[in-house]
Amino acid sequence: MKASTLCFFLCLAIALTCHAKSYQQADSLSYIYADKAEEFYPLELDSSRYYAERVLERLHLQEKPSSLEEEMLILLGRIHNQLGELDKSETYYTEGQDLSRNKGNFNVIASANYQLGLLSRKRNHYDQALKYFQNSLKTWKDLNNISEQAKVYNSMGILFRHWGKTDSSLKYLNLSIEKSKESGNQNTLANAFLSLGNLKAEQSQFDEAKRYYEQYQEIQKARNDSMALVLATTNLGNLYLEQGIYDQALNKYLENLRFLEANEITNESLGHVYNNIGNVYRRQNNFERALEYYDQALSVYNGINSIIGKADVMRNIGEVYNDWGKRDSALTYLELATNEYGQQNQLQKAGTLYLSGRIFYSSRDFEKAINYYSEAAEIYEDYNDDRNLALIYNGIGVCHFFLENYDTAYEYYQRAYEKSLASNYLQLKKNTLFNMYEIYEMRGEYEQALETYLLYTEKKDSLMNEQQTRDIMELTTKYETEKKDAEISLLQAEQERNEALIETRTAQRSSLFFGVIALLILLIAIAWWFIYKIRKEKIIAAQNQQIFQQEIDSLMEQQQLESVQAMLEGQDKERKRLAAELHDRLGSLLSLVKLYFSSMDKNIKESKPELYRSFQDGKDILDDTFREVREIIKEMNDSKVSGQGLENDIHGLLQKIDKFGINIQSNIQLSGSYPDSVELNLYRIIQEALSNALKYSRADTIHLMVSDVGNELHVEIKDNGQGFEPSSVNSGNQTDKSYGLENMKNRAKLINGSFSLQTKPEQGVKIAITVPKQEAEEPILTTEQSHD
Structure with a gap:
């Protein structure tokens, strides 16, 4: 009996020992999985998620409490945040936070608050993000964890930068640097330098930004973090x-x-690099190269299933096609990007919708532009993004203004002004005030128009002062940099001169020695060899001269094309500058005079009725003048004239010329539209030719023919006027007529066209331009287009 009892207890002890060992083995494996999950984050998110979920499964099976559970929940929240699945991320953070409260695990509570703050910041819920960060900071202070305090201060600095509160951002980033140095945490210190660099870059303080980036780089080199x-x-x-x-x-x-x-x-880093290289080529208008690198970025993002990466590249491709003038392709890619962003990346989706709206606005399809703007506005309203709402409300107002829905336009201008005040968006404040002033003026509310105009002037002067201050700082920095470069160049030049002097003296000694030997050889040389050598050298020299002359001719032709393009671009810029001057100075003065005339209307009518008719005539003349100035400003400022196609623009020009009483017979047959640069240059040529005919020809009939039949686009302008001797224009006399003809020739050359002039005294003038259709569709040189 005793032996059997002893055997029973022995077996029971062995069984309990084995059971305990199995638990111990399971716990060890959970820790191994947890280490793997942390190791794979953030470079291999799928692997990290797999091991984190395995840890939770083992812990639930064991029904044994462990701090690993809440830690893995927080890690899964970070993983889903990286994947753009923000709702899932928030669920995991909240579960981890609740579990930590029940267990009294304050470290994880602080981490959960911190991660929820990052998530809220990503959603632009800045007030909520600030509360989470403050709660996290309080817990870390209670735990006296200085390193984690530095990390939270850094995130608060980034939050305030996104919020537009730069002073607060600078304050908290400096606190992060202070706490990082105190704790000795080099990684946190590096991140604070990185955040300060981003802040300074956003403020266009590029030298300071570069200094902080280089400090970040030095720390990471020491840490060997590739x-x-x-x-x-x-x-x-x-x-x-x-x-x-x-x-x-x-x-x-x-x-x-x-x-x-x-x-x-x-991983994503490779996709980002391809995307950035594409951005460089896009800025340089090398659209084909940009698309090559965007395609490579897209391939990388498809391979790792990065939703945001794919959507970002599609949006960039859409912007390239828009800059290229291929609007349909641009809208297709922007639509793909919008769908790719989906519900998880609402802010990026809103930005893409806004870009689509801008394209429809540029095409003067205001109804569609309003639809896209409104959809973007709904998203920004959910995120309380006042700055972007100000921009979009103003855009909707402008669209309604062009649709002549003036009351609706005014309502959106008011909303835009309120949002610009809330976000301290100075440039938009100015623009919105001017838009509201135009509405007041059209309604006849002159007192409010005057008050609004004075406010607009005040904001404009404030912006100009800020810009002048920034320009002075940039010029000072540039001067100091150039001064240092000049000193280095002088030292290098001095060194090069000394080296050249030494080489020259050495060469002189060598030359003297070898010269004597060469002289002896030449004296012995046979006469026929000497003659043969001279002839051979002459032939080679002639060939080299021919090749050299061909290279010079090629370079001269290329330089001439570049000079012509620069000259025409300069003319366009000067035209726009003059338009701006007319708008800001003469336009403003005429507006004020109109306001004062309107305010005097009733007094004149009642007090001096005998002068009222003259007063009304003067007022009508002023209105005509104001409209004419606006037409001049519009024509000078628009790089595309009307934006409604070459045929419509030519008809509009002919309607203006009708008032001169000259018989203009036109035949315009165009089967489609052409790139903006081709239409603009052809329009300017026609405009100049008609202007010359009106000024100089004394003709009573002008013929204009424009067609694109066959493989060529033809333009012909001829008159029955007095004509002139072509040699009188080409002889070097710099007259308006010679400048005009030269400009027409240059514009035709820029679009790969041919230009011909036929004229003799008393035989009229005939001008013909021919552009191959293929060249017209894809011109080699283009002038820069602006999109308002």
């Missing part, structure tokens, strides 16, 4: 890109590309 160094190089490239230093920006991006390809890294 991916952090990729980020540092990317930021420096972005900095050069914003300054228009495209070659240095491209070098930085290519440096990253070489590193990633050498290490066979195909």
